[in-house]
Amino acid sequence: MTERGRIEAELRAARLRVTGPRVAVLRAVHAHPHAGTDALIDAARADLGEVSKQAVYDVLRALADAGLVRRIEPSGSVARYESRVGDNHHHVVCRTCGAIEDVDCAVSHTPCLTASEDHGYRIDEAEVVYWGTCPACAADSGAA
Amino acid sequence: MTERGRIEAELRAARLRVTGPRVAVLRAVHAHPHAGTDALIDAARADLGEVSKQAVYDVLRALADAGLVRRIEPSGSVARYESRVGDNHHHVVCRTCGAIEDVDCAVSHTPCLTASEDHGYRIDEAEVVYWGTCPACAADSGAA
DNA sequence: CCCTCATCTTGACCGAGTCCAGAAAACTGA
DNA sequence: TCAGTTTTCTGGACTCGGTCAAGATGAGGG
Secondary structure: OHHHHHHHHHHHHOOOOOOHHHHHHHHHHHHOOOEEHHHHHHHHHHHHOOOOHHHHHHHHHHHHHHOOOEEEOOOOOOOEEEOOOOOOOEEEEEOOOOOEEEEOOOOOOOOOOOOOOOOOOEEEEEEEEEEEEOHHHHHHHHHO | OHHHHHHHHHHHHOOOOOOHHHHHHHHHHHHOOOEEHHHHHHHHHHHHOOOOHHHHHHHHHHHHHHOOOEEEOOOOOOOEEEOOOOOOOEEEEEOOOOOEEEEOOOOOOOOOOOOOOOOOOEEEEEEEEEEEEOHHHHHHHHHO
């Protein structure tokens, strides 16, 4: 089981104990990018049989703290997780159905990281969310 | 009472009926930019005496729908409101204390509105949040 | 193999925000 | 000014994502 081995190595590299729930949740995040907690709980249960909601919350926080997953929470949506970390990429969100897609940074690694007036803040990240309508929803509303 | 008159005119211009709670809430948003709902409820009550939580929620939604206020909700924070609308400006948020400041768009009106790959989405807004540490918190952690 | 501590389970809990139905107030036209 | 109509306000129950707490379990170092 190569994939499982890779997941376990990932956990060990982050100095996290390798447990059933952690492997299952991390696999679920890899398999379902931008999924919400509920979907991840379902996916983890499909893998393991039974996992408590609490365990999944704990695991997700541990993984996020360790930098193995990234938590994103667009306005008006529940928290979502993705396993693509390290590269500074952004997201485009559909106002209608809430779908999310990755968008590579258009400018450079530090996109618009330079604010025109930073008020003395020490800025370490620029998060960009593009709001719009996804092709499917655009087609629906166009057809309606 | 010039200020009150201006607020009332603003409401009328948006075709909203002028009521006590609306005036009070809109004044509160003007007076406390980036305040959360609780703070706005307090401010409105200081103005009017008594207003229900529900009324404030309704008013805020009505004002937001009418475009008189803008709702922003940074990750890990409650919803906040600001009265600066129409210009596409962004925000810088302190990771430590949650303070928010306005930041004018560095590039043009349509900042990084052009994503490198839009996945077919019809994009209408780019929302940028700069995460960092505010001067006060930087001083605190530096001193600690 | 054992011990210790991180982790998992269960279940209660919290707080932001919403829904509902009735009461009250603000615009409208005469 | 007054009745009619429509919108808004109140109060309270409710939903739902997420957290807290305490005890049981099991991973992994010695």
